Amino acid sequence: MQLEANKICFGYNRKESYLLNNISLTFKEGEKVAIVGPSGYGKSTLAKLLSGYLAPVKGRVLLDGKPLNPKGVCPVQLIYQHPEKAINPRFRMRQVLEEAKGLDLTILKKIGIEEEWLTRFPRELSGGELQRFCVARALLPEARFLIADEMSTMLDVITQAGLWNVVLEEVKRRNMGLIVITHNMHLATQVCDRIIDISAINGF
Amino acid sequence: MNRRQKLLILTILITLIIVCTYLAGICISEEAIAVDFTNAKLKPSLHHLFGTDWLGRDLFARTMKGLSISITVGVVASAISAIIAVLIGIASAASSKVIDSIINWVIDLVMGVPHLILIILISFACGRGLKGLLIGIAVTHWTSLARLIRAEVLGLRTEHYIAVSRKLGKSNGFILIHHILPHMIPQFIVGLVLMFPHAILHEASVSFLGYGLSPEQPAIGIILSESMKYLSSGMWWLAFFPGLTLVSIVFLFDRLGDNLKSLIDPYSAQE
Numbered sequence: 001m002q003l004e005a006n007k008i009c010f011g012y013n014r015k016e017s018y019l020l021n022n023i024s025l026t027f028k029e030g031e032k033v034a035i036v037g038p039s040g041y042g043k044s045t046l047a048k049l050l051s052g053y054l055a056p057v058k059g060r061v062l063l064d065g066k067p068l069n070p071k072g073v074c075p076v077q078l079i080y081q082h083p084e085k086a087i088n089p090r091f092r093m094r095q096v097l098e099e100a101k102g103l104d105l106t107i108l109k110k111i112g113i114e115e116e117w118l119t120r121f122p123r124e125l126s127g128g129e130l131q132r133f134c135v136a137r138a139l140l141p142e143a144r145f146l147i148a149d150e151m152s153t154m155l156d157v158i159t160q161a162g163l164w165n166v167v168l169e170e171v172k173r174r175n176m177g178l179i180v181i182t183h184n185m186h187l188a189t190q191v192c193d194r195i196i197d198i199s200a201i202n203g204f
Numbered sequence: 205m206n207r208r209q210k211l212l213i214l215t216i217l218i219t220l221i222i223v224c225t226y227l228a229g230i231c232i233s234e235e236a237i238a239v240d241f242t243n244a245k246l247k248p249s250l251h252h253l254f255g256t257d258w259l260g261r262d263l264f265a266r267t268m269k270g271l272s273i274s275i276t277v278g279v280v281a282s283a284i285s286a287i288i289a290v291l292i293g294i295a296s297a298a299s300s301k302v303i304d305s306i307i308n309w310v311i312d313l314v315m316g317v318p319h320l321i322l323i324i325l326i327s328f329a330c331g332r333g334l335k336g337l338l339i340g341i342a343v344t345h346w347t348s349l350a351r352l353i354r355a356e357v358l359g360l361r362t363e364h365y366i367a368v369s370r371k372l373g374k375s376n377g378f379i380l381i382h383h384i385l386p387h388m389i390p391q392f393i394v395g396l397v398l399m400f401p402h403a404i405l406h407e408a409s410v411s412f413l414g415y416g417l418s419p420e421q422p423a424i425g426i427i428l429s430e431s432m433k434y435l436s437s438g439m440w441w442l443a444f445f446p447g448l449t450l451v452s453i454v455f456l457f458d459r460l461g462d463n464l465k466s467l468i469d470p471y472s473a474q475e
Contacts, residue, residue, distance in 0.1 A: 053367055073373030085364040090386050099372050140372065 001064055001144050003027040003050065003076060003177060008059035010042075010049055018057070020046060021202055027145065032171070032178045034188035037198035043181045044081070046198065047149045050179065051078035063144075073101075077138035081150035083130035087122045094118040096133055100140040111136050111166045112159075128155040135163065139170055145177040152187075164191060208467070215463040218456050222275065225453065229272020236265040237422060245439060254445040258434055263427075267446045270424040271453055273417070277334070277407040278457070281341035282399035289346035290392055293353025294384065297361065298376075307354075311347045319344050323406055324415045337416045341403045349395040353388055360384055390468040397461035401454040408450060424450045 005025040011018040019042045027033055037043050048054040050061055052068040060067055063075060080086045087096050097103060097118070111132050122130055131151065138146060148167070152160040168191065171178045182188055188195050240260035248255040254263035296307040314322070322344050327336035360366065366383055374382075410416035411425025419426055424446050431442035 052371065070370075071373075074371040077371065078368075080364060080368070082364070086368050088363075088365045088369075088383055091382075095382075099369060099374065101373065137368075137372070142373075 001029045001075075001177070003145050004062045004065075005046075005050060006060045006062055008049060008056040008061065010045060010054065010056050012045075014057070020049070020056075022059070023201060024059075025196065025201070027177050027179060029144065029177050030172075030175045031194065032168075032180070032192040034180045034182060034192040034195045035198055036182060036185060036188050036195060039183070041198050041202070043198055044149050047078055047147045047179070047181050050145075051076045051147050053078060073140065073142040075142055075144040076147065077140070077143045077145070078147045078149060079131075079134050079138050079151045081153060083127060083134045083154075084122065086134050087130060089122050091122070092118070093120055093122070093125070093133055096122075097137060100137040102141045103136065103139070104141070107136055107139055107166070107170065110169075112162060128159055131155065132163065135167060143176065145179065146171060147179045147181065149181045150183070151180075211463050211467055215460060215467065218460045218463070222453070222456060222460070225268065226272050226275045229268045229270070229275075232265045232269055237261050237269065248441050248445070255439075255441040257430075257442055258439070263441065263445060266422040266427060267424070267449055269422040270427055270446065271449060273334075273421065273423050274404045274407055274450065274453065277337060277341065278400040278404040281338050281403045281407075282345065282396055284338070284342035285345040285399055285403070286349060286392055286396040288342065289349035289395065290353055290388060292346065293350040294357055294380070294388075296350070296354045297357035298380070304354075307350075311350060314344060315347045319402075319406060320409060323410050324413070327410060327415060332415065333418060334421075337407055337410060340410070341406055344406075345399050345402060349391070349399070352391055352395065356388065356391060357384060360387055390465075394461055394465045394468065397457065397464055400457040400461070404450070404454055404457070 003026070005023055008020065008023050009018045010020045023046070035043055035046065045054065049056050052061065052070065052074055068074060068076065091099075097108075113129075113132050113136060117125060117129065125133075131154065135151065146167070151167075152163055155163065164187075167178070170176075178192075180188060180192055238261070240256075242260065243252070243256050243262075244258055244260040246252050246256040246260075252262050252264065254267055256262055257266075292307060296304050323337070323340035325340075326343060327340035330336035330339045360383070363383075366379055369379055369383060407416060408423070408425040408428070411423045412429045413425075414429065416425060417423045419430075427446045428443055431439070431446075434442055
């Protein structure tokens with residue numbers, strides 16, 4: 001399987017010039033790629049475009065040569081940088097996990113989710129604890145590509161390392177593609193095989 | 205005892221008073237409000253708490269019966285109205301722009317015409333009586349709650365967790381039932397309770413004007429309108445007590461709505 005951005009352009013304000021201009025990228029199954037760059041250069045926007053949360057103004061995002069299907073489970077799952085916004089505040093954590101149908105429940109223990117958290121509401125958990133739920137939820141069986149947008153920024157260093165170990169192990173086991181969006185060059189070199197600087201590919 | 209517990213007790217107390225008034229009205233027999241010329245035109249006393257009218261009917265019993273009718277009209281009409289509001293509010297926010305503007309236009313239209321006139325017209329067209337009044341009140345009171353719910357749903361739709369839910373393969377129906385409707389429950393309940401006073405007052409005023417309930421029913425509006433003829437002869441109690449109790453019930457409903465609002469509202473929930 002391969003995820004491809006085919007000459008995509010995107011701008012939030014149509015009158016001004018594009019934020020992302022004519023970007024072409026290809027990600028293969030089993031590949032771990034980091035996208036780095038300064039703030040405000042459109043890294044998160046690119047992540048949303050690749051996972052189908054936003055539609056490009058020009059160009060197409062293709063999965064195996066076909067556009068992403070807006071219905072059904074999306075094979076490209078995005079882990080957002082703000083977990084508290086990605087979870088319904090009225091759901092109990094068990095319901096949050098039930099939304100991802102067919103989730104392999106053994107991953108909960110590996111990722112460090114405790115049994116008693118399942119009956120709590122999101123506001124009764126910390127940001128880092130919530131992020132583990134978001135990661136677990138994104139690892140549903142249909143997922144082929146995982147996009148981690150500043151996934152571990154709000155965690156302490158030890159928890160970060162633990163979370164990345166689980167994600168890398170799972171990605172390797174299932175031969176998924178991993179796209180890491182980060183400011184942290186150390187993380188990028190440690191985790192990924194290939195590093196893309198967004199300022200270098202934008203606008204050509 | 206903290207403020208929240210006080211509010212809770214007050215709310216339960218108000219609910220109890222309203223329920224008791226309703227049940228008392230239902231339990232009073234027809235004999236208690238029968239005509240009795242030997243007791244006509246009596247002033248308020250221990251035996252006749254609110255006095256009697258020119259036909260010797262006990263005014264306290266009539267008032268209680270009237271209040272119970274008012275409460276029925278208020279509850280049923282507001283419930284129908286609130287359900288209409290939720291359906292229309294969600295339909296407006298979730299469907300295309302054309303439907304949204306049509307619904308907004310209808311809301312403006314219904315809001316633009318004075319309620320009283322609209323209720324009189326609708327209740328007249330539907331054959332007056334209890335049925336006409338209920339329909340009239342139900343189809344005029346949903347507008348502001350529908351607006352509120354439309355705005356809430358529009359805000360909710362942009363939430364990230366709804367986009368995530370869609371990417372996890374959930375249908376629009378699932379999102380509506382599990383993500384959107386639960387967020388509407390506080391607005392629905394508070395909107396519903398705050399609609400009661402309006403509905404009750406409209407029922408009384410339309411009946412007072414003679415377009416609502418039929419004259420043989422002891423509704424508050426009817427009692428007040430009949431009393432007008434006898435006020436000049438010094439029978440002040442005919443209008444005073446029924447009017448006072450009506451205002452008290454309306455006030456109680458209003459307090460109930462406000463209390464529920466602060467009980468449900470997450471910003472004061474921790475107090």
